[in-house]
Amino acid sequence: xxxxxxxxxxxxxxxxxxxxxxxxxxxxxxxxxxxxxxxxxxxxxxxxxxxxxxxxxxxxxxxxxxxxxxxxxxxxxxxxxxxxxxxxxxxxxxxxxxxxxxxxxxxxxxxxxxxxxxxxxxxxxxxxxxxxxxxxxxxxxxxxxxxxxxxxxxxxxxxxxxxxxxxxxxxxxxxxxxxxxxxxxxxxxxxxxxxxxxxxxxx
Amino acid sequence: xxxxxxxxxxxxxxxxxxxxxxxxxxxxxxxxxxxxxxxxxxxxxxxxxxxxxxxxxxxxxxxxxxxxxxxxxxxxxxxxxxxxxxxxxxxxxxxxxxxxxxxxxxxxxxxxxxxxxxxxxxxxxxxxxxxxxxxxxxxxxxxxxxxxxxxxxxxxxxxxxxxxxxxxxxxxxxxxxxxxxxxxxxxxxxxxxxxxxxxxxxxxxxxxxxxxxxxxxxxxxxxxxxxxxxxxxxxxxxxxxxxxxxxxxxxxxxxxxxxxxxxxxxxxxxxxxxxxxxxxxxxxxxxxxxxxxxxxxxxxxx
Numbered sequence: 001x002x003x004x005x006x007x008x009x010x011x012x013x014x015x016x017x018x019x020x021x022x023x024x025x026x027x028x029x030x031x032x033x034x035x036x037x038x039x040x041x042x043x044x045x046x047x048x049x050x051x052x053x054x055x056x057x058x059x060x061x062x063x064x065x066x067x068x069x070x071x072x073x074x075x076x077x078x079x080x081x082x083x084x085x086x087x088x089x090x091x092x093x094x095x096x097x098x099x100x101x102x103x104x105x106x107x108x109x110x111x112x113x114x115x116x117x118x119x120x121x122x123x124x125x126x127x128x129x130x131x132x133x134x135x136x137x138x139x140x141x142x143x144x145x146x147x148x149x150x151x152x153x154x155x156x157x158x159x160x161x162x163x164x165x166x167x168x169x170x171x172x173x174x175x176x177x178x179x180x181x182x183x184x185x186x187x188x189x190x191x192x193x194x195x196x197x198x199x200x201x202x203x
Numbered sequence: 204x205x206x207x208x209x210x211x212x213x214x215x216x217x218x219x220x221x222x223x224x225x226x227x228x229x230x231x232x233x234x235x236x237x238x239x240x241x242x243x244x245x246x247x248x249x250x251x252x253x254x255x256x257x258x259x260x261x262x263x264x265x266x267x268x269x270x271x272x273x274x275x276x277x278x279x280x281x282x283x284x285x286x287x288x289x290x291x292x293x294x295x296x297x298x299x300x301x302x303x304x305x306x307x308x309x310x311x312x313x314x315x316x317x318x319x320x321x322x323x324x325x326x327x328x329x330x331x332x333x334x335x336x337x338x339x340x341x342x343x344x345x346x347x348x349x350x351x352x353x354x355x356x357x358x359x360x361x362x363x364x365x366x367x368x369x370x371x372x373x374x375x376x377x378x379x380x381x382x383x384x385x386x387x388x389x390x391x392x393x394x395x396x397x398x399x400x401x402x403x404x405x406x407x408x409x410x411x412x413x414x415x416x417x418x419x420x421x422x423x424x425x426x427x428x429x430x431x432x433x434x435x436x437x438x439x440x441x442x443x444x445x446x447x448x449x450x451x452x453x454x455x456x457x458x459x460x461x462x463x464x465x466x467x468x469x470x471x472x473x474x475x476x477x478x479x480x481x482x483x484x485x486x487x488x489x490x491x492x493x494x495x496x497x498x499x500x501x502x503x504x505x
Contacts, residue, residue: 053448055503062443065377099226105375106238108503118227119234123375131233138229154226166374 022046022199025082031089033116035203040115042085045199055111056161056196066164069189073172075182078189079157081198087157087186088116097154099139103171104160104192112202114159114195122160122171125178136178150180157186162193250291251361252390252496255354256489257288259397261326262350263485265333265343266404272478274337285330292323301364308366315363319356326353347410350401354394384441389433389499392457393489395426396464400485403468407478423465430458433495453498457491460484 022044023029030043051057072078079087084100091098102109102117109119124131133143140152156175160167172185196202264281268274296302296316306312326349329342336342365383370376399422405415428437434454436444445451467473467481 055447057446062381065374065381105378106234111503118230120230121234121237123370123372124234124237126372128371131237134233135230138226138233140226170374 022048024085024200028085031085033088033092035116040201040203042088042115042201050199052196054196056193061164063164065166067166069163069166069169071189073169073187074176076172076176076185076187077183078187080188080190081194081200083186084114084157084159084188088114091116099154099156101156101158101171102160103158103168104165105167108161108167108192112196113192115201115203117159117203120171122167122174125171125174141180148179150175150178150184153180153184155184155186157188159188159191162191163189164193165191251295251357251364252386253393254288254291254357254361256390256393256397257284258350258354258357259394259401260284261288261330262346263397263401263404265330265346266401266408267482268333268337269340269343270404270408271337272475278334278337281330282334285327289323289327292319295360295364296320305363305366309363312360312363315356315359319353319360322349322353322356325349347405354398381441381443385443385499386496388429388440388442390492390496392426392429392433392461393492393496395422395429396461396485396488396492398422399426399468400464400481403473403481404478407473419468423468426461427465430454430461434458447502450495450498450502453491453495457488457495460488460491464488 021029024031024044030041032039032041034040087098088100090096091100100114100117102113102119103122104113104119105121105123106119109121113119120135123129124135126132129135136143136148139156140150140154142149142152158168158171160169160171168187168189168191172187175185176182192202261281261284264277264284267277268281302312302316309315326346329339329345332339332342333346365387370379399419402415402419402422406412406419429440431437432440432442432444434444434451436442445454464481464484467477467484470477473481
C-alpha cells in the first residue's frame with residue numbers, strides 16, 4: 001500500500017516537473033494575427049491529453065480519389081508548418097504580396113481551415129470553369145493574346161487536406177499549366193492533416 | 204528546461220492593404236456564388252431521397268386506415284405526406300435544366316418521367332379520396348397495388364438525377380461518388396422501416412399473406428445488412444463504415460429502435476396494443492435515422 005502511494009506520488013510529481021506549455025518551437029509559443037478585424041491567436045492545443053476525434057483520425061481512405069501525393073510538384077517549393085507560420089505572420093505586413101489558398105471544395109473548407117486562408121476550390125481553376133477568367137483577373141493575371149501573364153499575381157501558398165489529397169496538387173498543376181511561374185507558388189503538403197495533428201488553431 | 208516564450212503580436216487594420224482585402228472579398232464572392240448553385244442542387248437531391256420514404260409511408264397509412272386504426276389521424280397524415288410528395292415532384296419537374304442534364308445521361312428518362320407523372324397523378328387522386336372517405340376500398344386497394352411501382356420508379360428517376368450531377372472533373376466526380384453512395388444508403392433505412400411495417404400490416408390483414416411474409420423477411424434482411432454496413436462497412440454496398448464517435452452514438456440509437464421493431468414485426472400474431480407500439484417505434488426510428496442523415500451530410504468522415 002505504502003509503495004503504491006509512493007509510486008502514485010512520484011508519477012504526479014514528475015508530471016508537474018515535465019509539464020509546461022505546448023509551444024510551437026522552443027522559442028515560439030504562438031502568433032497573433034488579425035482576421036476580419038479580430039485578433040486570432042495561432043497556437044497549439046494546450047491540453048496534453050487532447051486527441052483528435054475528427055475525420056483526420058482516419059488512416060485509410062479510398063484511393064482513388066484519395067491518393068498519396070508527391071513531395072514536390074515540378075519546381076514548386078514545398079514548405080512545412082514553421083515556414084507557413086512565418087508566411088502567415090509576413091502576410092500581415094502592409095506590403096505583403098502573398099495569399100494563403102485552401103484548394104479544397106467548400107464542404108471540406110467549412111469544417112475548418114487555417115486562419116487567414118481563403119477558399120478557392122481546385123474545381124474553379126479547371127478549364128471549363130465559368131469563373132476562371134474572373135478569378136485570374138482578380139488575382140492580378142492579365143490575358144495577352146490568349147495567354148495569361150501572372151507577373152502581378154501574389155505569391156500563393158496552396159494547401160488541401162494533406163499528403164493523401166490531390167486537391168492542392170491539381171490547383172498547382174493547373175496554375176502552372178496556365179503560365180504561372182513555379183516560384184510564385186508554395187506547396188504546404190502537410191495540409192489540414194498535419195495542421196490538425198499538431199493541434200494548431202483552426203478557424 | 205526553460206522555455207522562452209515569444210508572442211508575436213501584430214497590429215490591426217492598417218496592416219492589411221485595401222487591395223488585399225478587395226482580392227480576398229472578391230474571391231470569396233465568386234466562390235460563394237458558385238457554391239449557392241451547389242447548395243440548390245443538394246436540396247433537390249435531399250428532397251429526392253425523402254420521396255422514397257414517403258411512398259411507403261403513404262402505403263402504410265392507407266393500411267392503418269383500412270384497419271380502422273386511428274383513421275382520422277392517419278387520413279390527415281397520409282394527405283400531408285402526399286402533398287409534400289406532390290410539391291417536391293412538381294419542383295423537380297419544373298427544374299428544366301436538371302431534367303435536360305439527366306436526359307443526356309439516359310435518353311429514356313423523359314418517358315420514365317411521363318410514366319411516373321401518370322402513376323403519381325392517379326395515386327394522389329386516390330389519397331385524396333381516402334382522406335375524405337376512410338372506407339373507400341377501391342382507393343385503398345389502388346395504393347396497396349401501386350406503391351411499390353411508384354417507389355421503384357422514383358428510385359430510378361433519382362439515380363439518374365444523381366448521375367447527371369456528376370462533375371466532368373475526375374477527382375471531383377470520384378470524391379462526390381463516395382458521398383452520394385453514402386447519402387443514398389444512409390437515408391434508405393427510413394424507407395425500409397416503413398416498407399416492412401407496411402408488410403407486417405398486410406400480413407395481419409391476411410392480404411397476400413405468403414408473398415408479404417417473404418417480402419417482410421427480405422426487408423428485415425436488407426435492413427439488418429444496411430444498418431451493419433453503415434457502422435462496419437460493406438464493399439458491395441460501397442460503404443466504408445465509420446469510427447466517428449458521434450456517428451456511432453446516433454447509429455446506436457437507430458439500431459436500438461430497429462431491434463425493438465424487429466421483435467414486433469417478427470411476432471406471429473400482433474395485438475392492437477403491440478400494433479400501436481410498432482407504429483410509434485416506426486416513427487421514432489425515422490426521427491432517429493434523420494439525425495444520422497443530418498450528421499452524415501455535415502461530416503467528411505468518408
